[in-house]
Amino acid sequence: xxxxxxxxxxxxxxxxxxxxxxxxxxxxxxxxxxxxxxxxxxxxxxxxxxxxxxxxxxxxxxxxxxxxxxxxxxxxxxxxxxxxxxxxxxxxxxxxxxxxxxxxxxxxxxxxxxxxxxxxxxxxxxxxxxxxxxxxxxxxxxxxxxxxxxxxxxxxxxxxxxxxxxxxxxxxxxxxxxxxxxxxxxxxxxxxxxxxxxxxxxxxxxxxxxxxxxxxxxxxxxxxxxxxxxxxxxxxxxxxxxxxxxxxxxxxxxxxxxxxxxxxxxxxxxxxxxxxxxxxxxxxxxxxxxxxxxxxxxxxxxxxxxxxxxxxxxxxxxxxxxxxxxxxxxxxxxxxxxxxxxxxxxxxxxxxxxxxxxxxxxxxxxxxxxxxxxxxxxxxxxxxxxxxxx
Amino acid sequence: xxxxxxxxxxxxxxxxxxxxxxxxxxxxxxxxxxxxxxxxxxxxxxxxxxxxxxxxxxxxxxxxxxxxxxxxxxxxxxxxxxxxxxxxxxxxxxxxxxxxxxxxxxxxxxxxxxxxxxxxxxxxxxxxxxxxxxxxxxxxxxxxxxxxxxxxxxxxxxxxxxxxxxxxxxxxxxxxxxxxxxxxxxxxxxxxxxxxxxxxxxxxxxxxxxxxxxxxxxxxxxxxxxxxxxxxxxxxxxxxxxxxxxxxxxxxxxxxxxxxxxxxxxxxxxxxxxxxxxxxxxxxxxxxxxxxxxxxxxxxxxxxxxxxxxxxxxxxxxxxxxxxxxxxxxxxxxxxxxxxxxxxxxxxxxxxxxxxxxxxxx
Numbered sequence: 142x143x144x145x146x147x148x149x150x151x152x153x154x155x156x157x158x159x160x161x162x163x164x165x166x167x168x169x170x171x172x173x174x175x176x177x178x179x180x181x182x183x184x185x186x187x188x189x190x191x192x193x194x195x196x197x198x199x200x201x202x203x204x205x206x207x208x209x210x211x212x213x214x215x216x217x218x219x220x221x222x223x224x225x226x227x228x229x230x231x232x233x234x235x236x237x238x239x240x241x242x243x244x245x246x247x248x249x250x251x252x253x254x255x256x257x258x259x260x261x262x263x264x265x266x267x268x269x270x271x272x273x274x275x276x277x278x279x280x281x282x283x284x285x286x287x288x289x290x291x292x293x294x295x296x297x298x299x300x301x302x303x304x305x306x307x308x309x310x311x312x313x314x315x316x317x318x319x320x321x322x323x324x325x326x327x328x329x330x331x332x333x334x335x336x337x338x339x340x341x342x343x344x345x346x347x348x349x350x351x352x353x354x355x356x357x358x359x360x361x362x363x364x365x366x367x368x369x370x371x372x373x374x375x376x377x378x379x380x381x382x383x384x385x386x387x388x389x390x391x392x393x394x395x396x397x398x399x400x401x402x403x404x405x406x407x408x409x410x411x412x413x414x415x416x417x418x419x420x421x422x423x424x425x426x427x428x429x430x431x432x433x434x435x436x437x438x439x440x441x442x443x444x445x446x447x448x449x450x451x452x453x454x455x456x457x458x459x460x461x462x463x464x465x466x467x468x469x470x471x472x473x474x475x476x477x478x479x480x481x482x483x484x485x486x487x488x489x490x491x492x493x494x495x496x497x498x499x500x501x502x503x504x505x506x507x508x509x510x511x512x513x514x515x516x517x518x519x520x521x522x523x524x525x526x527x528x529x530x531x
Numbered sequence: 532x533x534x535x536x537x538x539x540x541x542x543x544x545x546x547x548x549x550x551x552x553x554x555x556x557x558x559x560x561x562x563x564x565x566x567x568x569x570x571x572x573x574x575x576x577x578x579x580x581x582x583x584x585x586x587x588x589x590x591x592x593x594x595x596x597x598x599x600x601x602x603x604x605x606x607x608x609x610x611x612x613x614x615x616x617x618x619x620x621x622x623x624x625x626x627x628x629x630x631x632x633x634x635x636x637x638x639x640x641x642x643x644x645x646x647x648x649x650x651x652x653x654x655x656x657x658x659x660x661x662x663x664x665x666x667x668x669x670x671x672x673x674x675x676x677x678x679x680x681x682x683x684x685x686x687x688x689x690x691x692x693x694x695x696x697x698x699x700x701x702x703x704x705x706x707x708x709x710x711x712x713x714x715x716x717x718x719x720x721x722x723x724x725x726x727x728x729x730x731x732x733x734x735x736x737x738x739x740x741x742x743x744x745x746x747x748x749x750x751x752x753x754x755x756x757x758x759x760x761x762x763x764x765x766x767x768x769x770x771x772x773x774x775x776x777x778x779x780x781x782x783x784x785x786x787x788x789x790x791x792x793x794x795x796x797x798x799x800x801x802x803x804x805x806x807x808x809x810x811x812x813x814x815x816x817x818x819x820x821x822x823x824x825x826x827x828x829x830x831x832x833x834x835x836x837x838x839x840x841x842x843x844x845x846x847x848x849x850x851x852x853x854x855x856x857x858x859x860x861x862x863x864x865x866x867x868x869x870x871x872x873x874x875x876x877x878x879x880x881x882x883x884x885x886x887x888x889x890x891x892x893x
Contacts, residue, residue, distance in 0.1 A: 142624060142818050143533040216532055409893050418893055421886075428836070428885035431892050435833045436808035439815045442534035449532060460804050516797070523796035527776050527803055530791040 144442065150216045154224060160197055161228040164190070170229035172407075173497035180346075180354055184310050187231045191265050200263040204243065209260030215448045219441075222396035226403075237306060238262045238269030240393075242315050245385040249373050258334075270337070272302040272316030272359060273382065279304070280514050282317070283326045283379065287361060289318040289333060294368055296320060296333060298341070298361045304511065308344040308357030311337050315385075317378055330378035332385075334370040341365060351503035386513060387458045394441025397465045401434055401472060404501060408472065412479045414493055426475045433468040440464055456525035459518040466508040467515060473505040536628065536814070544628045547607065551636035555598050557863045563593055563639040564726030564866065592695040593729035594674070598640050603671025607642060612649050616665035623755060627762040627817035631810075634766025634874075637727045637866045641674045641692035643759050648675025651700040651752050655710060655743035664698060664712075673697040677756060678733070679878055683711045686734045693731030694718035701733075702749070703740070710744035710752075713737070725873040727866055754820050754831045757878040761834040762813045764842035764874050768806045771842075771849040771867045775799065779852055795852060802848055805841040812837045829891045836884035842871040 146154070168174060175183055194200060202218045204210025211217070233239055239262065246258050261267045278284040287300025298318055305314070314335050321329025337344065341364030346354035373381035409427065412418040444461060447454055454461075476498065477484050488494055509515040523529045536544065602608050610626050612618020619625075626646055633642055649668040652660050667673045676696035681687040682705040690699065699716060703709040716736030723730050776799055779790035789795055816834035819827035846868040850857040857864040875881065 142535070142537070142814075144818075146532060219532070405892070412893075424889035424893065425882065425885050427893060428888035431888050432812075432833050432836045432840075432885070433808070435829070436812055436837060439534070439811035440808060442532060442815075443811055445532050446534045460807060463801075463804050464808065519797040519800040520793070522800035522803055523790075527799060529776065529780060529796050529799065530788045 146216050146220060147214075150214060150220055153213065153217050154220045157199060157221060157224050158228070160194075160199060161224060161230060164193065164197075165228055165230060169231065173494055175231065176353075176497055176500050180309075184234055187234045188265050188268075190231055191234060195264045201239075201243070201259065204247065204259055204263070208247075208255055209263050215445060219393070219395050219445050222393040223399050226396045226399040234307070234310070235262060235265055235268050237271040237315075238267070241271065241385050241388045242269050244388045245372065245381065248384060249381065253369075254334075254372065267312045268307060268310055270305050270307050270311035270314040270359065272305060272314045272335075274304045275301060276303050280517050282382065283330070285317050285319060285330070287316070287318050288322070289320040289331065289366070290322070291320070291368065292365075295365045296331075296368055298333065298335065298364045298366060300361050302359040302361075304347075304356050305344070305359050306356045308359050309346050309354075311344065311359075313337055314342075314359060315372060317382055320378075321376055327379040329376055330382075331375050332372040332378040332381040333366050334372055335361070335364055335366045339364060349503075350506065351500055353500075387453075387455060394437050394444060394461055394465060397469070398434060398438040398441060401437070401465075401469055404498075405431060405434060405472060407498060408476045408479065411476070411489070411493065411495075411498070414489060414491055415479065415481075415483070417479050417481075423475075423479055426478060430468065430472045430475055433464070433471065437464050437468055456521055459513070459521045459526070462512060463515060463518045463522070466512075469508055470505045473502040476502055534811075534815070536624075540625060540628055543625060544632055546605065547629055547632035548635065550601055550605065551632065551638055554601065555595070555636065555638060557637070557866070559595070559598075560637050560639065560727060560866060561863070563595055566593070592692065593726075594640050594692060594695050598638065599671055599674075602640065602642055603669075608645050608649075608671050609669035611646060611653070612665050612669040613653065616653075616661060616669060618649075618665065618669040623758060623817040623821040624814070626755075627758060627813060630759040630762035631766035631769075631813065634763035634870075635770040637767065637770075637863075637870050639727050639729075641676065641695055643756075643763070644676035644691050644696060645671075645674055647677035647752065647756050647759070648696075648698055648700045650755055651677065651710060651741060651744075652712070654752065655741040655745075655748050656712075657742050660712065660739070660741065668698075675700070677752075678702070679756065681705070683713055683738045686732065687716075688732050689721045689723070689730040690733050692729055693733045694720060694729065699733060699736075700741070700752075703738070708744065708746045708749055710741045710749060711738040712741060714739075723873065725869040727870050728873065751820070753878065754827065757831050757835050758813065758816045758820055760874050760878050761809075761816065761831075761838035764838035764871060765806070765809045765813045767867050767871050767874075768802075768809060768838070768842040768845040771845040771864075771871075772799065772802050772806055774863075775845075775849045775852045782854075789852070789854075798848060799852070802841070802845050805837075806845060809834075809837040809841045829888065832879070832884045832887040832891065835879045836881060836888060839875040839881045839884065843875055846871040 198211060201210030202213040202221045206212040243259055243262060246254055273282060275285050277286060289296035289298045314337055316333055316335055318331055318333050319329055320331040341362050343360040344357050346357040348354050412423055417423045487496055524531055606619050607629050609618040610621050610629060614620040645668055649665055652664050668675050674696045676690050676692055676699040678687040678690045678699060678701035682702045684704045687701050699713040700710055701713055703711045713736045716733040718731040718733055721730040721732050779795055780788055782789050812834040816830040819830040849864045849867055853864055856862050
């Protein structure tokens, strides 16, 4: 057991910490600041800030320098995740590209793809969307019907995607397309990297229950994509997708812990304001959730250890997704319990603005659906980890 | 960052588990559970056929002699005793490894009490007390116990292996800091449906003060005891889950294995996540206490709360997902369930553990 980081990693921490404190305006850290902006304004501020961050050398911490990264260790990446959340850094504008596409390209992309995709992605010159879900294929991803028909060196793509994060701000989309006519389920699918800035692609925002429009719908109407822009082998897109999803599900527990723990403290403050902090039932409920949050922290240390040892977490990533998403949702259910009769009010009698907290409570309803619903993760865990029969 | 057992610790774990599997399996546990030694059973009566090499334990106070001898020989009792007192000089992390393995085997015997008594003497005893007791506790020549409730002055209820113990560590007086070593106490067996452990109430005997037993040391000893109980529960929970998964892979109903039904799959998947988290929590708590890390108190409460939770869930699920057979006396599920029920209440039940968490974070 050794829970410390190396001296080089700690040096990186202090370097990052001073850059963050100098480059995040005080105003941005005010509760509710980001919710007060419209989607376009929020996106623009975050995009510019992140470009500056990349210029300062704090992008792609683990990616090789030759592809525009920092060339750091998994430990540095964990420190980056922790410190950015601690400093109230704005959420990334390119989450899908950074967390899922980049590691997949590094693992199975061609040399040309690595060069073309990683650098511009890190500098946010190209914002990526993920085109997996369709109106008829959400959790049953293999039921997709978007088609790609070979035409010379290109595929011509027709179909529709939905629940696409950043649909209206996206420059490119990595998408699952059925490229073998008549193929069924997991066969004959390819992962195509499609330029969204072309006549055949239309994106439309979808308003969420929180009021924001972070995701949308994308329509392909004879959109064209060169066949060389296939990630992984043509027709082998299912395997590419599973690799990519394992990065999504294994996403950094350390940053989530840091963020959720802060939210726990905010919720405790609300309980105190309402005089509910001495209620033994509320105390019991908060302690129950805190137990799970601490387990998430320890689990992320376990995951980091595995990664540093060069082990592939594979289907174990489903456990990480279940732990963080269910705990996060649970935390906000306890928040509702604390508010009681005031559950839906915008402000408390003492003037406390509850809207930023409500936004999190609403968001918590989505996390057990996207990235593979909790039900899908449980089935994966039961069959692939525990070996129960299909 | 290295949050995991080392290779050596893993080997230690495997050695304990292998020994239990080969020399003290569930058939041997059953012999202990079914022996009515508190009413003076006959020692050495009958011979053992089912239990892989285990001897009859009747008359030994539920403390099987072969297992106890092995605990001494293999260093399970010497784990935290310093080398100068003939111990292994290892830490609470290694002790936690053994506790987890013993929980997985629902193994009887006064291992925890002996280790904790030695810890109390190591941390709070005089040089003479250390020299007198530590080498003998480490070797398994004497049995120790550590009372979780009551006081030397007012009596000690339901002490684990209180009747077998040669030396008992207990609070001197209720509500007053200070620990004492008790020898020669009178023991009255206490009935319990957890047949894997024997309990006795203790009164009288001669008490000797542990001079270094400050409030802080008593708190630390309680933390160590809590961690070892949590680890036992985690071992129980993992084993209960593994056995249930194994059974449900094979057991057919409606022409298919019951493990193919989603209702069962999802429940077992949730348990797998829960047990894994409890394993992390017990490991971390043992390390945090051993190293005196900030937040060790929170880590201990988290480990106990989570261990209680999953052990009760996993052992109840073991009964449910074995169907009717899981409810029978012949099946081993009840060993796990009953031991979990008892240990969940020791050194902080769920309410106590959660209130401590609330107090530390609110």
